[in-house]
Amino acid sequence: MHPDDIATLTARIGRTHLRQRLGLETDHEVFVLNRPGAHFFYPENWYSVHGFIRHALRLSGLLARAQHNATLLQVRHNRVALPGLPAAFEGFRILHLSDLHLDMEPRNVAALCARLPALDYDLCVFTGDYRAKTFGPYDRVLNAMSKVRQSLKAPALAVLGNHDTLAFVPAFESMGIRCLLNESESIERQGERIYLAGVDDAHYYQVHNLDKAAAEIPEAAVAILLSHTPEIYRHAAHCGFDLMLCGHTHGGQICLPGGFPLTWDAHCPRRLAAGAWRHGAMLGYTSVGAGTSVVNARLNCPPEITVHTLTAG
Numbered sequence: 058m059h060p061d062d063i064a065t066l067t068a069r070i071g072r073t074h075l076r077q078r079l080g081l082e083t084d085h086e087v088f089v090l091n092r093p094g095a096h097f098f099y100p101e102n103w104y105s106v107h108g109f110i111r112h113a114l115r116l117s118g119l120l121a122r123a124q125h126n127a128t129l130l131q132v133r134h135n136r137v138a139l140p141g142l143p144a145a146f147e148g149f150r151i152l153h154l155s156d157l158h159l160d161m162e163p164r165n166v167a168a169l170c171a172r173l174p175a176l177d178y179d180l181c182v183f184t185g186d187y188r189a190k191t192f193g194p195y196d197r198v199l200n201a202m203s204k205v206r207q208s209l210k211a212p213a214l215a216v217l218g219n220h221d222t223l224a225f226v227p228a229f230e231s232m233g234i235r236c237l238l239n240e241s242e243s244i245e246r247q248g249e250r251i252y253l254a255g256v257d258d259a260h261y262y263q264v265h266n267l268d269k270a271a272a273e274i275p276e277a278a279v280a281i282l283l284s285h286t287p288e289i290y291r292h293a294a295h296c297g298f299d300l301m302l303c304g305h306t307h308g309g310q311i312c313l314p315g316g317f318p319l320t321w322d323a324h325c326p327r328r329l330a331a332g333a334w335r336h337g338a339m340l341g342y343t344s345v346g347a348g349t350s351v352v353n354a355r356l357n358c359p360p361e362i363t364v365h366t367l368t369a370g
């Protein structure tokens with residue numbers, strides 16, 4: 058990252074957060090590269106698994122269909138009843154995009170950019186995982202993200218996922234995508250406000266800080282949390298958030314008939330792996346994501362664009 062960007066981010070998020078995020082990114086790269094094959098569960102060490110899954114899909118005649126499925130984006134509508142929602146926000150629509158993994162397959166990006174212009178919404182939120190790899194060059198990601206941004210027609214907020222680097226932040230913000238790094242923003246309509254907070258990745262990097270993210274939010278305000286992973290749902294619910302939007306799980310990506318996931322790579326119950334859920338007083342929604350990871354294939358789990366419509370209920 059450019060030294061000026063580091064200085065700006067240090068002043069904004071604090072020295073500890075910045076050093077932890079960048080330090081852990083470097084540790085991760087060294088960890089994966091220096092011990093090839095030793096860390097089975099990192100995508101970069103999954104070449105044999107990639108091959109196995111692709112071969113298994115090809116043998117079963119499913120590969121072409123599974124790759125085509127990855128371009129067949131479903132637009133899902135989720136109604137969110139929030140008692141106390143200010144009247145000015147009745148019907149407010151949030152476009153939710155997650156797990157784009159933009160360097161995975163250009164056809165998936167093209168399919169996404171083709172679907173976005175026809176959608177109506179008031180705000181766009183991204184819940185992380187813009188990259189397929191977890192380190193290394195990211196020019197393809199930024200080029201594709203620029204195309205996605207040009208396909209949007211509302212303000213955009215974003216959080217980082219476990220595949221992302223802090224270096225995305227200056228680039229995204231120069232595109233007009235405000236990143237929330239344990240920070241919050243308010244949206245004002247006719248003198249009334251709702252608040253959106255966003256935490257840095259809580260899955261791998263664990264540099265989320267709900268306390269900092271919620272610090273500027275008034276006690277009685279309607280507050281929405283953006284998090285890459287649903288895994289912090291219990292802590293978020295006790296922070297007073299009314300709604301938590303997240304992704305990360307891909308809904309399993311390759312599922313059994315009926316959409317039953319074989320794995321969702323998150324320490325949370327299966328009910329939080331896809332779609333709408335509730336924990337205590339907090340509502341939640343886990344997007345199955347618009348992209349693919351590890352292998353460009355989807356079975357019984359189509360990629361998703363979500364439109365959440367807020368209502369006082």
Ligand SMILES: [Fe+2]
Pocket residue numbers: 156158186305306307346350
């Ligand atoms: Fe992802």
